[in-house]
Amino acid sequence: MSFKRFFLISCATALITACQSYTQENQKIRNDLYVGKYKEAATKLDESSLSTEGRNFALFGMEKGMLLYLQGEYPNAVKSWVQSDKKLDDLYTTSISKTTASFVINDSMSDYTGEAHERVLLPLFSSIAFFANNDQNNSTVMIRRTYDIKKELEAENLGENVFKYDAFSHYFSGMVFETKKEWDNAIIEYRNALNNVRSDSAQNNAFRSAEIQILKDIGRLAEFRNRREILSDIQKSNPNLTWEKHNDLLKKSEVFVIYESGNSPVKVPKDIVLPTGQTVVRISFPEYKDIHYKSHSAEIYINEKSIGKTVIMQDIGKMAKQALENRRVRDIAKIAARVIAKDVAARKLGEQNALAGLAANIFSIATETADTRSWTTLPDTIQVLRVSVQPNKEIKLDLKPEYNSTINYKINLAPGEKKLIRLRTFN
Incomplete structure (x- = not known):
């Protein structure tokens, strides 16, 4: 083997090794996140290439917004998420120039346009942040933005089967409407949430607790x-179901517990080898890898008496995997066309100059890496529990995740007051 050929192969090996995936690049950021070092994670994010690369503008805002949100900096978190949402909206129709560039090199060189579930979660988390900051009106605005995006994606068949794992957006909207005393709107939203958890028989067991909670809220308000x-419909399907009278609830206070559990799966590259006649080519496509965690629910105590466990209203991990699966066939076809075009060009160049052909082939292999960019700071599930408490009285409320330390609160609420308590765990 000549020195030049050996040198090119050695360079290719080094180049391939250097082409780290996004998941690998932000590992240190996630390591700080998983142990609750939000400020340190935010500093590392600000110092990363993600903060300066224009093609990652929206993704940077997603990650930064979540780190701010976890620190309770809700207005700044919303500002970051709104900027990301606007960018993704602008990118919804991709420009011809960017499409051409991504075809020639790889998908990670184009602007990050977000997965279907990520686009919906941007305004949804913004809605939670507004509500946590006692701004119910803007919370409602963000919920409506969530619905607009859902309709847009479903019209393009990009939300197919993704949103069946989301009852939370409608359920949370119902809670916001209750806070504003818009009872009929709340009923509509709870019924929409119920339709979601009943939309697929395969998931009924996973959302059974959510279904019961939603039915109780519908029954309470329908009776009122x-x-x-x-x-009549509720009594036919659930004749033994009971709920707190709404007139009694109006005299009390209420705590909305939102539990964000675990870590959403992250993307890793998966290689597929395809024969092309004279040779074989490697296609690299992302797939989601689960991040293990143990605390899958939290138990709530009022004055040391157990009230119940949180129930899953949204499975973000399943939404993410379904969103990626929905576009797999289309994207693999696009990637295959790009890789084959690179291979043909390299072979033609090799016929004229063997060394140049080898260099082109090395470049093709080295640059054909899966786009593993994703919103990595998301939780795996969003869970809810509602607790009615006596007003004008100090209450001790304890949140106990399965494998995490108990978090204690002392609350004293006025009659009819609603308070949001949110909790995130990682292990």
């Missing part, structure tokens, strides 16, 4: 509003 047809 004298909606006999709704009550």
Whole structure:
């Protein structure tokens, strides 16, 4: 083997090794996140290439917004997420120039346009942040933005089967409407949430607790509003179901517990080898890898008495995997066309100059890496529990995740007051 050929092969090996995936690049950021070092994670994010690369503008805002949100800096978190949402909206129709560039090199060189579930979660988490900051009106605005994005994606068949794992957006909207005393709107939203958890028989067991909670809220408000047809439907399917009277609840205070559990799966590259006649080519496509965690629910105590466990209202991990699966066939076809075009060009160049052909082939292999960019700071599930408490009285509320330390609160609420308590765990 000549020195030049050996040198090119050695360079290729080094280049391939240097081409770290996004998941690998932000590992240190996630390591700080998983142990609750939010400020340190934010500093590393600010110092990373993600903060300066224009093609990653939206992704940087997603990650930064979550780190701010976890620190309770809700206005700044929303500002970051709104900027990302606007960027993704602008990129919804990709320019011809960017499409051409991504075809020639690889998908990670193009602007990050977000997965279907990520686009919906941007305004949804913004809605939670507004509500946590006692701004119910803007919380409602963000929920409506969530619905607009869902309709847009479903019209393009990009949300197919993704949103069946999301009852939370409608359920949370119902809670916000209750806070604003818009009872009929709340009923509509709870019924939409119920339709989601019933949309697929395969997931009924996973969302069974959510279904019961939603039915209780529908029944409570339907009884209060004298909606006999709704009550009749509930009683036919669940004759033994009972709920707190809404008139009694109005005299009390209420705590909304939102538990964000675990870590959303992250993307890793998966290689597929395809024969092309004279040779074989490697296609690299992302797939999601689960991040293990143990605390899958949290138990709530009021004055040391157990009230119940949080129930899953949204499975972000399943939404992510379904979103990627929805575009797999389309994207693999695009990637295959690009790789084959690179291979043909390299072989033609090799016919004229063997060394140049080898260099082109090395470049093709080295640059054909899966786009593993994703919103890595997301939780795996969002869970909810509602707790009614006596007003004008100091209450001790304890949140106990399965394998995490108990978090204690002392609350004293006015009659009719609603308070949001949110909790995130990683292990």
